[in-house]
Amino acid sequence: MRKGAEAERTLKLARKHAALEDAQRFAALAVTYCTPECREAVTLAVCELGENLIKYSGNQDELHAGTIGVSCDGDSVRVRAINQVTSVEDAQRVRELVEKITRSGVAVRDLYRARLQQLFDNPNAPRTQLGLLRMAFEGGFRLSCSFDHSELQIVAERTCAGAS
């Protein structure tokens, strides 16, 4: 068992075909000592944030889409995604969704269901936009978001008994 803060492990997500498989392996290695439930949650967070980075972040000509970090501190685990933003509107939309999820508290299931209902009613909706909702609902993460100087940072934290 380990105690105290652990250095953050980071992955610079390359814009390549196998990037999300790399992210999945990275997540599994970063929390090998956590509980199965926590490992599942971290894999979910890393893959969802990684997919968002690949799809929406920065200049598509850049080699890397952004950085994902995983760290443990006592009995909590944190996943962090940082990327350069090209669309301020997209970044603002992410910030609003994170605030909405944070305000919803235990009613995050209702938000998730409402989004699934929208997709059910409108199969041609261009964006799925389920990743952050799944992280909060399925993964049990508390989300926060900051946006400064064209850099967007999303932080997801949750408790994990196996991390302490």
Added chain:
Amino acid sequence: MGMKLGEKVAVESLELELKAPTELKLAGTLSTPTAQAEFRRLLQDLHSDIVAARTASFAVDVQALSFVNSSAIRAFVDWISRAAHAGYTLAFKTSASVTWHRLSFSVLKSLAPATVEIVESRPSVAGGGHPS
């Protein structure tokens, strides 16, 4: 033309098998854009086959499907929507020990309660419980 009976189709780390004319088994993980696109195409073909065969109920065993990204959840939403319009039911066989099965399939069922059935398996506990 969709999947053939008994044939296993591997799409990267995802495996699909039509176990019976009315049962699809999914295993592995689904996270890449290539796998997502192929998965969606296979489900669309399967839906056409189900409608053509006038199947009333179709089973989807996801117990060994350990991880999917949001695009796969959306593919399930689309399939449930098509099934509801076509008038057949989908019975998802899930595992209680997988968090995303336990949480997301109950929400998916709430979208179309008359179309979706959840058959949840619980892991057997050997030895009668946890040590104190």
